[in-house]
Amino acid sequence: MRKSVREDLISILLAFVCSVGQPVIAHAEDANYHPQDFAQPLSVARGTISPAGGGAFYLKPEDRCNLVVKEFGWDHDQCGTIDQLIFGLTPEIDNLTVEKPVSDGYVSLADWDSSDRNQEISSIEDSFKESVKAQSERSGQEIHFDGWLVYPQIDKGKNILYYANILNWSGERTINISVSIFDRQGYVPIKIVPVNGNVASDDVHKIVAASAAAYKPQAGSSYFEFSSGDRMAGYGALGVLAATLGVKYGGAASAGLIALALVVLKKGAFILLVPLVWLRKLFSRKKADS
Numbered sequence: 649m650r651k652s653v654r655e656d657l658i659s660i661l662l663a664f665v666c667s668v669g670q671p672v673i674a675h676a677e678d679a680n681y682h683p684q685d686f687a688q689p690l691s692v693a694r695g696t697i698s699p700a701g702g703g704a705f706y707l708k709p710e711d712r713c714n715l716v717v718k719e720f721g722w723d724h725d726q727c728g729t730i731d732q733l734i735f736g737l738t739p740e741i742d743n744l745t746v747e748k749p750v751s752d753g754y755v756s757l758a759d760w761d762s763s764d765r766n767q768e769i770s771s772i773e774d775s776f777k778e779s780v781k782a783q784s785e786r787s788g789q790e791i792h793f794d795g796w797l798v799y800p801q802i803d804k805g806k807n808i809l810y811y812a813n814i815l816n817w818s819g820e821r822t823i824n825i826s827v828s829i830f831d832r833q834g835y836v837p838i839k840i841v842p843v844n845g846n847v848a849s850d851d852v853h854k855i856v857a858a859s860a861a862a863y864k865p866q867a868g869s870s871y872f873e874f875s876s877g878d879r880m881a882g883y884g885a886l887g888v889l890a891a892t893l894g895v896k897y898g899g900a901a902s903a904g905l906i907a908l909a910l911v912v913l914k915k916g917a918f919i920l921l922v923p924l925v926w927l928r929k930l931f932s933r934k935k936a937d938s
Contacts, residue, residue: 658708664894666901667924677789681711681714681715682707682708682711682859683705683706683707683711683735684705684706684707684708684732685704685705686699686704686705686706686736686737687699687919690706690732690734690866692731692732692746692749692836692863693731693748693749693836694749694831694833694836694865694866694869695831695836695854695863695864695866695869696735696863696864696866697732697746697862697863697864698862698864699737699862700737700738700859700861700862701737701738701739701859701927702736703736703739704734704735704736704737705734705735705736705887706732706733706734706735707733707896709727712727712730712733713727713730714735716730728748729747729748729750730745730746730747731746731748731749732745733745733746734746736905737859737862737866738855738858739843739857740842740843740847740851740854740855740858740861741840741841741842741843741855741858742841742842742843743840743841744838744839744840744841744859744914745839745840746836746837746838746863747836747837747839749831749833749834749835749837749889750832750834750835750836750891751834752834752879752881752882752883753833753834753878753879753880753881753882753886754832754833754834754871754874754878754879754880754881755830755834755835755881755883755884755885755887756881756884756885757802757804757830757884757885757892759884759885759886760802760884760886761884765886768886768897769799769800769886769897771897772886772890772893772895772897773793775841775890775895775896776893776894776895776898777793777892778794779893779894779895780793780815783928783930789817789818790816790817790818791815791816791817791818792815792816793813793814793815793816794814794815794816794821795813795814796811796812796813796814796853797812797813797814797823797849797852798810798811798812798825798849798853798856802885802888803860806829806857806860807829807831807870807871807872807891808827808829808830808836808860809827809828809830809885809888809892810825810826810827810828810860811825811826811889812824812825812826812852812858813826813850813893820844821845821846822840823841823842823845823847823852824837824840824841825841825842825852825856825891826838826839826840826892827828827839827840827856827859827860828870828888828892829860829863829865830888831865831869831870831871832865832868832869832870832871832873832874832875832878833869833879834881835888836863837892838859838863840855840856840859842852842855847851883897892905
């Protein structure tokens with residue numbers, strides 16, 4: 649048995665601190681997490697998410713809150729933005745976050761079929777670039793948007809909006825995959841960090857398909873079950889795209905998180921969440937040693 653996973657965690661995080669030039673984690677020595685085997689469907693706010701294979705695990709609410717508060721500097725009240733945090737849903741996925749659903753009402757996808765859709769996406773992309781630039785300046789890190797690995801698209805058969813963007817963090821390539829599952833009340837945001845930072849676009853499509861298939865809406869809440877008289881959102885699919893990127897578009901605005909990569913603190917500082925990728929391995933090793 650290894651002496652302590654804490655020492656591994658501290659060593660990795662110290663190396664990360666040296667690489668980015670600023671302290672990221674202050675309480676790693678106090679970490680005491682209890683990964684749970686993901687062998688049965690887990691409840692989320694408006695449905696369930698089921699295992700897609702063996703070897704996956706998740707954190708219970710207290711542990712995942714401790715993780716983001718102690719290790720990544722979130723405020724405690726931000727814990728409520730996470731519905732489930734799952735590691736290794738498939739071999740290609742490092743971690744997957746099911747966020748609390750957005751309940752602004754049924755989102756019409758009609759704007760996605762408009763002739764100026766690509767122009768609107770380009771405008772949203774420009775706003776995202778400006779946001780990344782501003783956050784880069786505030787954090788003191790070189791962060792750049794390097795384009796789309798998978799351009800934003802909608803699968804109307806699955807009722808999902810998804811994309812994968814490429815962020816360059818001080819020379820390190822980071823892929824962030826976003827899947828928004830539309831339902832009768834709004835949509836459920838899912839954020840995914842792949843194991844391989846050089847993942848190909850074809851693999852992203854497979855990851856998206858597996859993640860969407862793992863989620864099942866509760867009875868009566870699927871997108872297809874929309875009924876006349878249901879509440880309608882004041883924006884369409886383009887507004888959802890903007891919200892998941894953390895920029896304003898029409899009547900939609902994000903909650904302030906950008907693709908699992910940044911978190912906003914009360915003091916206006918920004919902290920990298922890259923260590924989530926390493927924590928999967930640490931948790932796996934801890935389970936093996938126990």
